[in-house]
Amino acid sequence: EPLPRAFFARAPLPRLGSVRDKIEGLAAAGMQAALLLRFNATLAALSAEDFVRWALLSRCGAREVWVGEDFRFGHARGGDLALLRRMGAEAGFAAHPLETHQHAGRRISSSAIRAALAGGDFAAAAALLGRPFTIGGRVLRGQQLGRLLGFPTANIRLGRRVSPIQGIFAVRVHGVAGHTMPGVASLGLRPTVGGREVLLEAHLFDYAGDLYGRHVSVEFVAKLRDEEKFADLDALTRQMHRDAAAARDVLALSFPISA
Structure with missing residues (x-):
């Protein structure tokens, strides 16, 4: 962490999940331990051979290594499955390829998932992810504008x-x-109120409890519209009522809510 591609990118890259999401998913799948490496300039400069000696052998004492068939690692992407097998034969570990998973004849990849999300096809994204797309986080106290409206x-x-x-x-x-x-x-960004940071604001229907400090997960079911800048707060409030009605229709007709 961060992803090597994100480390070298000039602009931040969209992510399908946080580190916490990944670790929770690994735990739910039965993983007993995870080693998280901070990707930085030092790690980026490490040769594939040195990475095997330091991370896989010295740190992990690896007996088996499983990677994707097209996996690359080390400086200048110099390491691959063939290198792992060669070094494993000498060091006493076995290296195996993980098969590429497909859905409906299509290779499952983060790019395909992001494309489905960008097109508003949350059902397709969920099928590729194996779960609904969610964003989680701790509920923080905001400007209370939504409550006033x-x-x-x-x-x-x-x-x-x-x-x-x-x-x-x-x-x-x-x-x-x-x-x-x-x-x-x-x-x-909430353009009507001059927002400067991306914020996720979720209004829960028919709920009056206090969520401050609680960690929640927001599951996206359907996109209603793009963000829009309104002339004033009255116009924004009217649209919020229309959005709420549309969301109630979508959730009630197509996606029943269960406890």
């Missing part, structure tokens, strides 16, 4: 994360009193 929201800052989507969405919120709550959410 009649739409109190749970606010989650993305920080350095870059979301692959922005706009207004019908959502489900997980982590609230053991239930899944339906709602409507805004993810973006």
Whole structure:
């Protein structure tokens, strides 16, 4: 962490999940331990052979290594499965390829998932991910503007994360009193009120509890529209009512809510 591609990129890259999401997913799949390496200039300069000696042998004492068939590692992407097998034969570990997974004849990749999300096809994204697309975080106290407008929201800052989507969405919120709550959410800069950072604001339908400090997960069900700058707060409020009604329709008709 960060991803090598993100480390070398000139602009932040959209991510499908946070480090916490990855670790929770690994734990749910039965992984007992994970080693997280900070990718920096020192690691980027490490040759593939030195990485094997330092990380796989010295740090991990590896007996088996499993990587994707097209996996590359080390300085200038100099290492691959063939190198792992050669060094493994000498050092006493075995290297194996992981098969590429497909869905409906299509290779599952982060690029394909981001493309589905960008097109608003959350069902396709969920099929490729193996789960619904979500963004999680701790609920922070905001400017209370939503409450003044009649739409109190749970606010989650993305920080350095870059979301692959922005706009207004019908959502489900997980982590609230053991239930899944339906709602409507805004993810973006909030141009009408002069927002300067991307913020996820989720309004939970028919809920009046206090969520501050709680870690919740927002599941995106359907995109309702793009962000828009309105002339004033009255115009924004009217649109928020329309968005809430549209989200209720989507969630009630197509995606029943369960506890």
